[in-house]
Amino acid sequence: MAKHGNPLGIDIGGSGIKGAPVDLATGTFTAKRLRFDTPQPSTPEAVIDAVAKVVEHFKDEIGDAPIGVTVPAVVTHGTVRSAANIDHGWIDFDGELALETKLGRDVTLVNDADAAGYAELHYGAARDEFGLVILTTLGTGIGSAILYNNLLVPNSELGHLEIDGNDAEKDAASSVKDALGLSYEEYATRLQRYYSVLEALFSPDLIVVGGGISKDADKFLHLLELRTPIIPATLQNKAGIIGAARLAAEAAGVKVKPKKG
Structure with a gap:
């Protein structure tokens, strides 16, 4: 029987790849954040391998819950269209499909600022x-x-x-x-x-x-x-992780209960 856990948010940056499972009712991490240095060069293959390590680390915590991943780039329908602070090999690369193939599960790939904004809207300043x-x-x-x-x-x-x-x-x-x-x-x-x-x-x-x-x-x-x-x-540097997790959950049809109080 599949285990339902908390969705995982992973934030890919120019210097670090950070991830944590998120309680969507409160917008808080349910486990200590894990961080790896971003591989240099930050090719899609190298970065996806690092993301897989984050997923493996939290596999018991997340079960079959959705995974959201941010990238510092424009993303349209899963395909990366620019490359800010990451290798230019990402341009026109179907990152969402590559992540899903590597991980064997559904992934939602989003722009990092979009994820941060979504987190601030639901849990932060806005x-x-x-x-x-x-x-x-x-x-x-x-x-x-x-x-x-x-x-x-x-x-x-x-x-x-x-x-x-x-x-x-x-x-x-x-x-x-x-x-x-x-x-x-x-x-x-x-x-x-x-x-x-x-x-x-x-x-x-x-x-x-x-x-x-x-x-x-x-x-x-x-x-x-x-x-x-x-x-x-x-939310500072937690925003990307939180927003990615929420966007992934919503894309998977998860109904998020609003925080009380």
């Missing part, structure tokens, strides 16, 4: 927020997720908006702040321009700011002048 929510992750580049009335609009790539003739993330990613040695006040000027354009284009109800720099949100978010409320993400 919990219970209806209407239009935009999450941006400030890091090496700028990732984004668009969420409307609890639905995910995938692969938005709002870090690549052209603003003042430049790719937005070339001016406003947190890596630019670090590379140029900008103060938070100087960096906020760049963020003001970026978020003003985002606001003008989408008129969102809420903007959530994620990425590692979000832990220092009190140093720069108050410097921004926007009509839209803008708040820091709360």
